[in-house]
Amino acid sequence: MNRPEPPPKKATRIQKKNRKAILQAALEVFSQRGFGGSTIDRIAERAGLSKPNLLYYYPSKEAIYVAVLEDTLEFWLEPLAALDPNGDPIEEIGRYVSAKLEMSRTRPEASRLFANEILHGAPAIGNFLTGPLKELVDEKAAVIKKWIAAGKLRPVEPRHLIMMIWAVTQHYADFDVQVRAVLGDVITPARRFADAEATLMTTLFEGLRPR
Numbered sequence: 001m002n003r004p005e006p007p008p009k010k011a012t013r014i015q016k017k018n019r020k021a022i023l024q025a026a027l028e029v030f031s032q033r034g035f036g037g038s039t040i041d042r043i044a045e046r047a048g049l050s051k052p053n054l055l056y057y058y059p060s061k062e063a064i065y066v067a068v069l070e071d072t073l074e075f076w077l078e079p080l081a082a083l084d085p086n087g088d089p090i091e092e093i094g095r096y097v098s099a100k101l102e103m104s105r106t107r108p109e110a111s112r113l114f115a116n117e118i119l120h121g122a123p124a125i126g127n128f129l130t131g132p133l134k135e136l137v138d139e140k141a142a143v144i145k146k147w148i149a150a151g152k153l154r155p156v157e158p159r160h161l162i163m164m165i166w167a168v169t170q171h172y173a174d175f176d177v178q179v180r181a182v183l184g185d186v187i188t189p190a191r192r193f194a195d196a197e198a199t200l201m202t203t204l205f206e207g208l209r210p211r
Helices: 013-033 040-047 051-057 061-081 089-106 108-119 126-149 158-174 176-183 189-208
Strands: none
Touching (some): 013 040, 013 051, 013 061, 040 051, 040 061, 061 108, 089 108, 108 158, 126 158, 158 176, 158 189
């Protein structure tokens, strides 16, 4: 007779704290140096842990990298998943734009890591892109199509609208050096993102509001 397997043990507070420290450190290291230029030793040092301690949680650099990407994708897709079909289209899209810009402001490393993975052909998350990501985009594109059919938005291709929002909002994280060079150091980060949001909202909504 086979004995039932015991339920998995819940992570302790220290374990949760260490995992969070590892993922944050790995995000910073991978976003700066890429996968090839990063090492477990550097990640462990940044996390304030020994290498053996880090390997207790993640057995390899590849495992850490995938975990960071999964954590990043979950965080980045929350605002899109929250798009409410029953809400006002302009308000819902506006909230999404604001959330994406705020993510670029507060967690630029996440955007850079994701961009670097895509530029290298998405070897770690290719299946996610063609699976869960596409399913979510198709679901929200259907919502936008219904808003258009109801006369609440001008006719646009919804998936391209979503990708356009990605491109514009993530630009401020991925090309931060260029943005700061063009705008100059006299523009504070808070002012930079406030101006970006106001400009984007005006441009986007003037194009989306029904005539």
